[in-house]
Amino acid sequence: MHQRKNRLISCKLPLLTFVILICIWEFIDYVFQIREVILPNPHEILASVLANWGILIKHTSITMLESVFGFLIGSSIGVLTAILFVYSAKSKQALYPYAIALKATPLYALAPLLIVWFGSGLLAKIIMSALVAFFPVLVSAVKGFTSIEQESFDLLRSFSASKWQIFVKLRFPNSLPHLFPALKISTTLAVVGATIAEFTGASMGIGHLIVNASYYLDTSLMFAGIVMISLAGILFFYSIEFIERKVVFWQRTD
Amino acid sequence: MMIEIKNLRKEWKKGDVTLAAIDDINLTIKKGEIVTIIGPSGCGKTTLLKLIARLLTPTSGSVSIGGDSNKRRSVKKLSIVFQNPVLLPWRDVKDNVRLPNELNNAEQNNNVQHRINLVGLKGFENHYPAELSGGMQQRAAIARALILNPGLLLMDEPFGALDEINRNKLNLELLKIWKRLKSTIVFVTHSVSEAVFLSDRVVILSKRPAKIKEIADVNLPRPRELGIKESLEFQEYVKCIREKID
Incomplete structure (x- = not known):
């Protein structure tokens, strides 16, 4: 009961912040009479969202499709690579430093190259998404699989556990509290990856819509696109958090 | 389950330096006996326990458990209780206790x-x-250790992190469990009074490299109650053993 009340309060405050910010925005726009091409009013953006609802949904769905596939592929490969690193010290030594280095590289710079290689269809965007979603998951999965007390290994070994049993019953569950925060970060990166790839060359998707709207100086539509993809990204993030709460029930990270 | 330790030696190599953790340990533990191992901290008590458990391989010498000296850990013969409970946080008590069952089908x-x-x-x-x-x-960790009816129970300062009241309580209950299950217990501790209270024999180790300095028999009557700790005889044992620890 108490917890539910707390959650309600934690919902109320951000909502209040939102309302205040919108009011300030409307107020500034009204006082300084800023033109719609430069900065549209919140209510003009809302009108644009409603007027273009069908198109916005279509393009947002396409971007989210790319992001979700990219996320799934990238994070799966991340986890599998982490497993390889855990069981083969040589491959870890050979590859891990580069994985860390690449994590810090702005992979988005590869977007034009991917368009050249894979065309302007969905594939290039999915690959871009997967690339950026991959590294945080890899690094956290390696940490999760290995940051285990020696005593836990000793315990399982004293009961003659096989390597497979040690993985399934110890390493894997132990990795989950490390893995989920990375997965959440990767959801947002995947959406950014897909959108940026769409900026570079696409005939569909929210990135394409935003770039196109900019050619027509339809700033309200640009904002409408930003609003839609933000909401979709937030939904994506919180759906992973929802799964996290169900799966990693023994550890409350908040 | 009888345990025979012969000329046991374990070395650690660090670069070019070789450090002996334990050396020249010869010890026979009878079936159903409670033996405590005591010594200055960092002397290699845990190493000795891990060698008995075959979690480590000796540099030389041998450990045979129930006449079986092969190098493989054999199932169901022994269980370990560590200083930390080492419970898996994603499993409830029942599933933690059941873990050894799962691992051994x-x-x-x-x-x-x-x-x-x-x-x-x-x-x-x-x-x-x-x-x-x-x-x-x-x-819960003790329940888990008992699940496969081990003939040998290895305990590495299992109550070291507990307060005195809990520690005494668990000491008493350990003796009750031991009486029912009749397993052999090797118990590492650095509390002299715990050692005397539990054991048939107390093995006193020297400073590193650990060698057996002395083995003290404890001939206090069983079953033992906490009151025994106030007896003059008990305190005599404690004093006598304490003086022999470096």
Whole structure:
């Protein structure tokens, strides 16, 4: 009961912040009479969202499709690579430093190259998404699989556990509290990856819509696109958090 | 289960330097006996225990358990209780206690509830480790160690992290469990009074590299109650052993 009340309060405050910010925005726009091409009013953006609802949904769905596939592929490969690193010290030594280095590289710079290689269809965007979603998951999965007390290994070994049993019953569950925060970060990166790839060359998707709207100086539509993809990204993030709460029930990270 | 330790030596190599952790250990432990190992901290008590458990391989010498000296850890013969309970936080008490069954495909073994009752955790089967006190966590760890009816129970300062009241309580209960299950117990501690209270024999180790300095017999009558700690005889044992530790 108490917890539910707390959650309600934690919902109320951000909502209040939102309302205040919108009011300030409307107020500034009204006082300084800023033109719609430069900065549209919140209510003009809302009108644009409603007027273009069908198109916005279509393009947002396409971007989210790319992001979700990219996320799934990238994070799966991340986890599998982490497993390889855990069981083969040589491959870890050979590859891990580069994985860390690449994590810090702005992979988005590869977007034009991917368009050249894979065309302007969905594939290039999915690959871009997967690339950026991959590294945080890899690094956290390696940490999760290995940051285990020696005593836990000793315990399982004293009961003659096989390597497979040690993985399934110890390493894997132990990795989950490390893995989920990375997965959440990767959801947002995947959406950014897909959108940026769409900026570079696409005939569909929210990135394409935003770039196109900019050619027509339809700033309200640009904002409408930003609003839609933000909401979709937030939904994506919180759906992973929802799964996290169900799966990693023994550890409350908040 | 009888244990025979012969000329046991374990070295650690660090670069070019070789450090002996334990050296020249010869010890025979009779079936059903409680033997405590005591010595200055960092002397290699845990190393000795891990060698008995075959979690480490000796540099030279041998450990035979129940006449079986092969190098492989054999199932169901021994269990370890560590200083930390080492419970898996994503499993409740019942599933933690059941873990050895799963690892050895012994799911038909339905000791689980009995062992949980034995360590006094009845009613806490569905609690998660985070919901239990330190003492209760250690009880769960003991229940888990007992699940496969081990002939040998190795305990590495199992009550070291507990307060004195809990520690005495668990000492007493350990003796009760021992009486019922008749397993051999090798118990590492650095509390002299705990050692005297539990053991038939106390093995005193020297400073590193650990060698057996002396083996003291404890001829206090069994069953032992906590009151025995006030007796003159008990205190005489404690004093005598304390003087021999470096």
